[in-house]
Amino acid sequence: MRLLTAAFDELPTRTAYDVWRLRQQVFVVEQDCPYPDLDGRDLEPATRHVVLLDDDGDEEVIGTLRVLDDGDRARIGRVVVAPSARGRGLAALMMEEAMGLCGEREVRLDAQTGLTAFYEGYGFEVAGPEFDEDGIMHVPMTRPRRP
Template identity: 80%
Template sequence: MSASPSVRLLTATFDELPARTAYDVWRLRQQVFVVEQDCAYPDLDGRDLEDTTRHVVLLEDDGAGEVVIGTLRILDDGGWARVGRVVLAASARGRGLAGPMMYEAMAWCGEREVRLDAQTPLAAFYGGYGFEVSGPEFVEDGINHVPMSRAPRARP
């Protein structure tokens, strides 16, 4: 990761997340998706608890301790993986910190097909990780999205 040495990634199941970290993950998702983007939706959908779900959490040491500044989750949807709930705190945006989270997610997904629903303005960002638009644009919670997928990778 090219980020500052005060930034680190944690990849864990729900049960492996420290309680305070889990609380901060859900608080960040609420702050950005529900409050900032004004989307009232059921964020706590039960999928965070699944044994196969992985949470990638970006932590930064602010001098008083580690603070959650970004997160995403990887779901097992049977024949493919699904990346979702990708979010950065306002203070972390524009610093290149979403990249390390995505590299971690792609490494964890391995050769599997990976799908996600990208906010339309972010399609080019996800394209940098091998994703291609795989269907028509749609509106979810008042925000334009496009479905995207990354084809399965052949083993070397």
Template identity: 80%
Template sequence: MPSLRHVRVLTTTVDELAPRTAYDVWRLRQQVFVVEQDCPYPDLDGRDLEEGTRHVVLLDDDTVLGTLRVLDDGDAARIGRVVVAPAGRGRGLAALLMDEAMALCGGREVRLDAQSGLAGFYAAYGFEVTGPAFDEDGIRHVPMVRAAVRP
């Protein structure tokens, strides 16, 4: 696996994603969320196509190492579908994704549903648990919010 200095961060809309990159993004999400985590669910929910959605993709050459999406929920931003390829885990790639996502969100309120074991990771970005744990597709999650940052 290449060093982090070779990783490129791409932030784009779905219409600007190259077709092969888009395919690799959806394949990675399927590989991890559906196959690895054994959670059959409708990943292609239409939100990827929304005008306000931004995709953050980590690339090494043309290889997708990780991705997430930032959604516009009107009164807040929402981060979701955070995933790093198995071969890239433990190398700080999730932090690269989140750094870019937080920059995109600016001072807005930001919401996400974290897998319970990752709540501490998101807490480092200012997120706080805002409700009880819940089951989503057989995995425990907690709702989390980073309050709007006032200038």
């Protein structure tokens, strides 16, 4: 496995294509959740894409997430692992990288409800009521600013 952390313009073309294909495969097709994935935030200069590559040969994208700059706080989103790679702790590798990118700033994310315990392991706390986002229940979570 190899982690690649890059701004949009630094992503190799094929890797960028595979990132968006994986997000579509999981969020739109598998979870039956049509939503506007290409929201413009991937292109922002401060956005960092964390991409997990299987470095056996073709460098297949098997996981990805993005870290957004929301001013005085960071936001983690679009966390996804390919179905064939699940259950191996790979999301944790990406989250460790993401938390390092966020530093001491406050960090927010909207977790699918069943994943709150996973994010609590990174210091996140539920920060509001559960809500329906595109047919999937989520909960807002925050990791407070670190002194």
